[in-house]
Amino acid sequence: MPPPTASDLIFSEQANHNFSRTLGDLKRSTLTIQNRLQSILHDAAFAQQVAGAYSRPLIANERCGSWYIDPETKGGSAYFKSTDGHTGVWKFSSRRLNLHLLEIIGKHDGCIIIDSTRRGKRMPDALCKTIPIWCSVLNRFLFPEQPKFHELYTPPQIVSQSEHAQIAALLPSFVAALEALNIYVADLKHNVPKPLRPIWVTPESNVTPTSSIFEDFHPVICCTVSRRVAGGENSEGGYIQGAGDDTENWAHGLSPPVFWANREVLLSTPETELPNFIENLVARTAAAGTAKGQMRCLKPASHLFIGSISDLPVNSMLPAAFTIILLPKITGEDTWRTSPTRLDVGLGPHKLGSRNLRTALPFIIDFFRRSLTLRKTERGQEDETTVLIACETGKDLSIGVALAFLCLFFDDHGKLVQEPSREVHVDKTFIRSRLGWISTSMPDGNPSRATLQSVNSFLMERPR
Template identity: 50%
Template sequence: MPAPTLDQVIFPEPVHHNLSRILGDLKRSNLSITNRLRSISQDAAFVEQVADALRLPLIANERCGSWYIDPARKAGSAYFKSTDGHTGQWKFSLRRLNLHLLPLIGENNGIIIVDSTRRGKRMPDALSKTVPTWCAVLNRALFPSLADSHELYTPPNAVSASEASQIAALLPAFVSSFLSLQLDLAPLRAQLGGRPLRPFWVTQEDDLSVLADGPLGAAHRRRDGDGDGDGDLAGFHPVVCCTASRRVVGTGTEAAEAGGYIQGAGDDTENWALGLTAGIFWRWKEDLLAAGEGELPDLIGELVAREDRERRRGEGGVLKEVVKGKGLFVGLLGAEVGEEACVVRLVPKATAREGWVKGKRCLEVGIGKSRAASRLLRDALGQVCEFVLAYLREPDPVGKDAPQKKAVVVLCETGKDLSVGVALAIYCWCFDDAGNVREDDGTEVSFNKAGIRVRLGHIVTAFPEANPNRATLQSVNSFLMD
C-alpha cells in the first residue's frame, strides 16, 4: 500500500467534501433573502440621502432601481440597459429612447438616476457608459451649435481613456441613427429650456456634504434662485448617476460581506425573490424585514398572491395610446373595451386560426406565451392587420350618439410586449406616411427597416414603458418586409 501524500494527510478526502459543503452553506446563508432585503433597505437609505443633499427627483433605472427608491419619492422610471454599455458592444438604443425624462430634467434642472450592480464593480455599465452616451447623443442632436456640450463624459475610475475614445468615435453614427427617426426635435429642445445634459456620478464612496457644496449643489440653488449661475454646471442640466450599493470586493457572480451585506441585492430577482417585486417590498417593508428567514417564503407567497389579485382588478382597465391621435391603444388582457372599438386579444394559449374571429370587431388570437408566441406572431399578423384595416375602412358612424373616432385596442398578458409588436404592425400596415388610413386603391405597399424603425420611434416616445422583445420585433419586420 503506497504511503499517503502530504495533502491527503492534512486534508483527507472526506474533509474536502465537508469543507466544500460548509463553505457552500455559508455562502447561501450570506445570500439569504433576509440579508438581501436588509441590504436593499440600507442602500435605499443612502439614495434618500443623495436626494436630500442634491434636491433632485429620483428616477429608477428599471428593473433594479425601483428596489432602492421609496415609491413616495419616485418621480419616474428610465430604461438604460447595461448591455448597451458592455465593452465592445456599445450601442444607442432606438427602442429605449427615454425621451420622457426630458420634461422632468427641464422642470427640475436635473435628475438622479438610480441603479446598482453586483460582481464587485464600482457602478453598472448602464450608469458609467449607457447614460453618458445617451447624454452626448441628445446634446449633439438637439444642440448642434453648442460644441462644448458634444463631449462624451465618463467616470475615469470606471471607464478607461481608451474605451471612452472608442465610444466617442461611434457618436456620429449614433446621432445619425437617432435623427433617422425623424422626430420633431423642437419640442424636445424646449423641454430642456435650451440647456444640454451633463452626466455626473455618485457612489457610497463619495462625501455627500462635499457634493452638496459643490457644482451639483449649486445646480439646485440656481434653480431655486439662490445661486449666481457660475461654476462647472452653468448652462447644463445635471444627470446624476447614483449607484445605490456599496462596493464589495469578492469573487464569483455575487459579492457579500461576512456581516450579511450584499452588493446589488436587488439585481437578478428572478433567482431569489420568489415573485416579490419592488412595489410589494415597499408596501410591506416593515413586515418583510421583521420576518425570520424561515417565515419569508410563505409570507412572500401570500403578499404576491394578494397583490396579483388587486392588480388584476385595478389595472385591467388602463389603456395606453401608442400613436398620438390615431386611436391605437395597448393594454392588459381583461381590460374593458367599448363595443364600438376594434379589439385584438393576444391570449396565452394556442388556438386554431379558424376560431380567432369572435365578432365583427373582436379577434382573439391564440399564439401561446413568451418567446414561442413572439416567433409565431409572424404568421398571425396578416390576418390581424387585414381584420383591423377592414374596420378602419368602414364608413364613420353618424348621429349624435356616434363615437367621435374609431379606436383599435390590442391586449396581451403584459401590455408591453406582444401588444406593442402588433400595434407596430398595424401602424405600418394600416396607415400611410401622412397618418391616414390606407385606401383600397390597389397600390402595392413596401416597407423597409428604416421606415419601421421610424414608426417604432413614435410608439416608444408615446409609451416609454413599451418593451417588445427582439423576437417580437423580428416577427414584425419579417411580416412587413417579406
C-alpha cells in the first residue's frame, strides 16, 4: 500500500464546505424555538429564586429581561443599554435616565434588575458597567456632601482595574451633564434616603434566603439569569444562554406577555408546527386587542399628554383639548387641519416619518401658536390648554413633537406660555434638559435618533 500523500491528509475544498454545512446544521438543530422557550423558563426559575431569597421586586431590563419574568410578578421595567457600558464609549445617558426606579428602590429598599447575555460572556455590560455608572452618578448628584458614597463599584472579576479607573475618571463629567438637565433634586432624594450600591448575582452565585437590611445603602441587585456556556450549544443538552435575545431571528412576532399567557401550549406544540402556530397566535392576540392605555402626562407640565393613537380619549375632539395626531401614512399638508383644535399630520411610517417631522414642525408650531392667540382673544383671558399628542406607538414621533412644545411653549416650571419666547436660548443642553422631563415621566419612551435629529434641527435653526 503506497504511503499517504498530502492530498489524502488535507480535506478538499468540497469536504471543508460539507463540514461547515454539517456544523451549521447541528447548530440550527440546537437553536430551536422549543429549546429557546425551555431555556427561558429555566432561567426564569432562577430569577424567581433570587426574588424569593432577597424579597425585592423584579425589574426587567428591556428588551431582553421581560422574557424571564412572569408578568404577574413583574415589578417594573428599566432601560439600561449595554452599549452605554461598552469599553471606551462609557456614558451616562440623558435619554435613559431611569429615575422612575428611585421610587421603587426607596419603597422596597432596593430592587433586582433582571437581564441576560449570549454565549461567551458571564454578564452583560448593562449590569456590570452601565448600572454601576448610574448608581455612582446619582449618588454624587443626590448626596454631594457625602463623598464616601461617591465611589464606583464594578465586579472585579469582569471589569479590569484599568477600565474601572478610566470609567471613574469620567464620572465628574457625567454628573455635570445630569446637573445641566435641571432636575429637581429634592423630589428624587425624597424617594431614596440612602445611596445606591450595585450587587451582582449570577447562576454561579450562592443564593441563600436573607432578610438583611443594609444600613448605609439601597442594594441594586444586578441579576444575570443565564448560565454561562463556554462551548457550543450542542454540548449543553439543548440549553441556550441568553435565549431571549435576538428575537427578530427566531420569535416570529412572539412577545413576552403572549409567551407567558400561552407557555404550556407553546411548549407542547411540535417544533415543525411552531412557526405557523406562533404567527397565528400573535395575529389572534392582536385582533382581540390589548387593554386600552392612557395618555401620559409629561411632568412638570400638567396639561401636556402623549400616547398612542389608540390611547386617545373619545372626547379628544372637544374644543378644550388641542390634539395632534401623527399618522403612519403620508397625507397632503392641506388636509392636516381637521378642526380648529386638531391636526391629523400624515408623516409616513418609521424613519420616513422621522425625517418628514422636520419639515412638518413649523406648520404644527405655527398652528398651535395661532390657536392659542385666537383662544385668548375669544375668551379674554389665558387658561390652561390641554394638549394631546399621539402617534402609532406613542413612543417616538409623539415624543418628538412634545419635546418641541416643551422647549417653545412651557417655562421651567412646566407652565404653558402663550407665545414662544425668543429670549430663551435653545441649544443642545436646553433640549436635553426638556428631554429629561420626558424620560422621567415615561422611561419606556424610545424616540429614534432620526426623530431627535429632526427636532434638534428645527429648534436650532428657527429664527430668533
